Amino acid sequence: MPDITRRSVLRLGAGAVGAAALSASVRNSLASADPAATMVTGTFISAARGGIPTRWAIARPPGQTAPLRAVIALHGKGSSAAAVMAGGVEGGLAQAVAAGSPPFAVVAVDGGGSYWHRRASGEDAGAMVTDELIPMLAEQGLDTSRVGFLGWSMGGYGALLLGARLGPARTAAICAVSPALWLSAGAAAPGAFDGAEDFAANSVWGLPALGSIPLRIDCGTSDPFAAATKEFIAQLPTPPAGGFSPGGHDAGYWRAQLPGEIAWMAPLLTA
Known part of the structure; x- marks a missing residue:
């Protein structure tokens, strides 16, 4: 069952939700929640992920x-929605708004390790985001007319893929951080794709939509992944914002980039 808690409790976990999964008891909890609370979490059974419990978190x-409009924050392989929020998103969002940035929400969701696209197993974490998570956000009091995507590593690739698939009419901005990109199927990490056909079908190279969506890439x-990036x-077709700076593929680099990424996304998301 979804749980609605304050930030101290929410450090214990986060995840995803589908619109049809919200029960009357959850809606009642939302209605009575402290309006000053900065985060809520919940769990739903995702059909797109094969019926497994999937947790979500929303930071305001x-x-x-x-x-508020939302940025969908996609985690890397071996990570989770809870780790995304523990990585400084909540505090960074609060600091940016206090400094004058337009307010928005950040939504994180557990996507497993399937690289945010449909796999031969039938699991489709990408469809979970676009068909289950985003539709339910309206029931959480968010404006889903347009969203942004932010992702790290596997999630950076996922942000490019899902943002392009949702299209420029619905995607306000994409920020891909240290994106997991490879030049060929043979070079990809084991488990990232189901083979050459899967790699080709879910490639982010040459996607026309990425030329029409504001894009930032940090690495x-x-x-x-610097060479492939x-x-x-x-x-x-158009150079993205962001760029390359000293650092590796690690949380220290990602934390350092986050304030600039939030400041970049805010006006685009709320325009």
Whole structure:
């Protein structure tokens, strides 16, 4: 059952939800929740992920009660929605709004390790995001007319893929951080794709929509994905925001980039 708690309790976990999964008891909890609370979490059974419990978390700037647009934050392999929120998203969001950035919400969801696209097993974490998570956000008091995508590593690839698939009419901005990109199926990490056909069907290279969506790509100069990321940027029709700076494929680099990424996304998301 979904749980509605304050930030101290929510550090224990986070995840995803589908619109049809919200019970009357959850709606009653939401109605009585403290409007100053900055985070809520819940769990739902995702059909797109094969019927497994999937947890979600929503962070709002302190004191925000009006409908906000959302950035969907996609975690990397081996991570979770809870780890995304523990990585500084909530505090960074609050600081940005206090400094004058337009307010928005950040939504994290557990997506497993399937690289945010449909797999031969039938699991489809990408469809979970677009067909289950985003529709339910309206029931959580968010404005789903347009969303942003932010992701790290596997999630950076997922942000590019899902943002492009949702299209420029619905995707306000994409920020891909240290994206897990490879130049060929043979170079991909084991388990990232089900083979060459799966790699080709879910490639983010050459997607026309990425030329029409505001895009930021950040990557450390010591990141193992730096070379592929440079080639990916070179084939884009318009140079993205962001760029390369000293750092590796790790939480220290990602935390350092987060304030700038939030400040970049805020006006685009709320325009």
